[in-house]
Amino acid sequence: MRRPRRIVSLVVGLVQCGFGGLASVLSYFIYSSSSLREALAIAPEEVYLYMFISSVFGVLSIVSGVMLLVQENGRRQG
Amino acid sequence: MGTSKLKRELGLLHATMLGIGGAICAGVFVTLGYAATLAGTALIVAMVLCGIINLFTMLSYAELGAALPSAGGEYTYAKASFGGFLSFATGWFEWISNMFYAAFSAVGFAYLLSYVIPTINIPLVAVSAIIVFTLVNIKGVKETGMTQTSLVLILLILLSIFVAYGFLTSQATGVLDLKAPGGAFGVLRASAFVFVVYLGGEAIAVAQAEIKNPGKTIPRAILLTCFSLMLVYTAISIVIFRIVTVESLASQSSPLAYVAEQFMGPVGVGMVTIAGIIAALTSVNTSTMAHSRVAYALARDGYFPKRMFNVHARFSTPTIAVIAGSVFTAAFAATGIVNFVTYATDFGFIIGFVFVNLSLIKLRRDKPNLARPFKVPFFPLTPILGIATSLLLIFFLEPGTLVLGLELFIFGLVVYYVRMVGNCGICSAVGGMNFAISGFSALMAVLLVTDSLPITLSHDMLWLLFTIAVVISAVYSVAGILDVTKKVQEE
Numbered sequence: 104m105r106r107p108r109r110i111v112s113l114v115v116g117l118v119q120c121g122f123g124g125l126a127s128v129l130s131y132f133i134y135s136s137s138s139l140r141e142a143l144a145i146a147p148e149e150v151y152l153y154m155f156i157s158s159v160f161g162v163l164s165i166v167s168g169v170m171l172l173v174q175e176n177g178r179r180q181g
Numbered sequence: 182m183g184t185s186k187l188k189r190e191l192g193l194l195h196a197t198m199l200g201i202g203g204a205i206c207a208g209v210f211v212t213l214g215y216a217a218t219l220a221g222t223a224l225i226v227a228m229v230l231c232g233i234i235n236l237f238t239m240l241s242y243a244e245l246g247a248a249l250p251s252a253g254g255e256y257t258y259a260k261a262s263f264g265g266f267l268s269f270a271t272g273w274f275e276w277i278s279n280m281f282y283a284a285f286s287a288v289g290f291a292y293l294l295s296y297v298i299p300t301i302n303i304p305l306v307a308v309s310a311i312i313v314f315t316l317v318n319i320k321g322v323k324e325t326g327m328t329q330t331s332l333v334l335i336l337l338i339l340l341s342i343f344v345a346y347g348f349l350t351s352q353a354t355g356v357l358d359l360k361a362p363g364g365a366f367g368v369l370r371a372s373a374f375v376f377v378v379y380l381g382g383e384a385i386a387v388a389q390a391e392i393k394n395p396g397k398t399i400p401r402a403i404l405l406t407c408f409s410l411m412l413v414y415t416a417i418s419i420v421i422f423r424i425v426t427v428e429s430l431a432s433q434s435s436p437l438a439y440v441a442e443q444f445m446g447p448v449g450v451g452m453v454t455i456a457g458i459i460a461a462l463t464s465v466n467t468s469t470m471a472h473s474r475v476a477y478a479l480a481r482d483g484y485f486p487k488r489m490f491n492v493h494a495r496f497s498t499p500t501i502a503v504i505a506g507s508v509f510t511a512a513f514a515a516t517g518i519v520n521f522v523t524y525a526t527d528f529g530f531i532i533g534f535v536f537v538n539l540s541l542i543k544l545r546r547d548k549p550n551l552a553r554p555f556k557v558p559f560f561p562l563t564p565i566l567g568i569a570t571s572l573l574l575i576f577f578l579e580p581g582t583l584v585l586g587l588e589l590f591i592f593g594l595v596v597y598y599v600r601m602v603g604n605c606g607i608c609s610a611v612g613g614m615n616f617a618i619s620g621f622s623a624l625m626a627v628l629l630v631t632d633s634l635p636i637t638l639s640h641d642m643l644w645l646l647f648t649i650a651v652v653i654s655a656v657y658s659v660a661g662i663l664d665v666t667k668k669v670q671e672e
């Protein structure tokens with residue numbers, strides 16, 4: 104049971120870190136790319152709101168992903 | 182790395198120079214122009230008023246420093262009085278504020294040096310200054326004190342020459358009658374604006390674990406610092422308005438250099454520039470010492486990693502704490518972020534002032550038998566005035582400062598929560614967060630596929646977002662299950 108759990112934790116941790124990184128990059132591009140804003144139908148007055156949401160989501164995802172990775176790494180060493 | 186203790190190697194001179202050098206920064210060389218537009222020649226009164234406001238709180242520092250001479254300054258006082266999150270918040274703000282102040286001073290040094298050597302790389306020079314003073318602070322508290330004393334003495338000599346020449350010169354076109362175009366409110370606004378030039382004297386409190394004979398030396402050093410600063414700043418203000426008019430001063434980005442040029446020519450400008458450079462360096466030195474000692478104290482009590490409590494066996498300095506804080510300081514200075522977060526330093530220091538005065542009142546009530554080599558006169562009026570005037574200053578800060586201060590407070594709250602709750606608590610919290618994100622993503626997926634959102638998306642974009650929302654919902658729900666079941670797994 105431990106091995107499948109460990110594999111799932113590592114995969115989910117990596118995916119979350121990936122999502123977090125992408126969200127952080129997305130936050131930057133929401134600010135800098137007008138074509139992206141147009142594609143996502145983001146009004147000019149909503150730009151900072153979406154940037155904030157994207158940044159917060161990115162940070163939380165990375166924190167959660169790192170926690171999963173560190174915990175599984177710590178358990179394997181223990 | 183051993184577990185040695187900090188050594189008491191700073192005498193009255195070194196301690197006083199820490200206070201004066203910590204306070205006299207590049208700010209005094211640039212803030213007076215705008216302050217003069219607010220208060221006119223009554224800026225002289227504003228300077229004295231700031232000094233008196235500062236004295237109310239410094240008297241509290243003097244009593245508490247003499248009674249509780251452990252590392253950490255205002256954090257230690259708040260811990261003895263309140264404990265818990267309030268003391269952590271005090272230490273947190275002091276740590277952050279001193280790092281920002283060190284970065285701000287290092288960048289200020291680099292900018293002033295660029296007037297002399299225009300081709301320098303400002304972030305690189307700022308980081309280099311931080312590295313130099315990190316090494317000085319690692320080497321030993323005696324070396325830190327001697328460096329500070331040397332620099333501050335040179336600075337005071339240069340400022341004395343400026344003041345003496347300013348009083349004696351016949352090239353005076355200013356008018357010294359006290360007039361405040363904005364009335365009393367203008368004087369108050371000017372006081373709030375220039376109060377920053379008095380901040381830094383409390384560096385003596387942070388270094389109190391390394392001051393000899395603390396019961397006598399700390400109160401004397403603090404009071405000497407207060408009165409010296411009042412004398413220096415008031416004299417500079419008088420000279421300024423003796424030499425130039427308020428109107429000519431208002432448009433100057435470097436008011437002191439402009440004034441020196443009027444009666445001392447290019448030599449005066451050079452002298453003031455060098456004084457500004459030295460003032461910035463003394464602030465870097467003091468702030469580096471301050472943030473490391475606060476981190477040391479926070480680590481002592483378990484709020485920061487234990488390694489920051491280690492004292493070097495040979496140097497008797499908290500080397501890890503010095504280096505850790507200096508890394509952040511260098512990052513702030515290199516990225517230029519210091520320009521907008523500097524406002525937070527004022528907020529952090531003022532919060533520290535409020536808590537020091539509150540700590541004094543609480544300790545007098547809770548521990549009346551505590552040995553107090555120095556006692557604040559006119560208690561409780563003095564600390565109450567210190568609290569009132571500090572809170573009054575907050576109202577004159579820029580709104581952005583308050584927002585940034587609130588954000589730092591929330592960040593500190595998170596740090597405190599993470600340190601204080603067990604690993605299981607953190608896992609549960611993160612698991613809950615993952616479930617919330619999963620639920621929100623699922624809701625977004627439903628709204629997208631039912632076309633219920635008030636936005637117009639292309640067909641491809643809609644299905645792309647739907648797919649992403651479904652994947653996020655699935656992944657984060659699994660992450661949440663993994664987090665909350667971690668405790669069950671360990672059992």
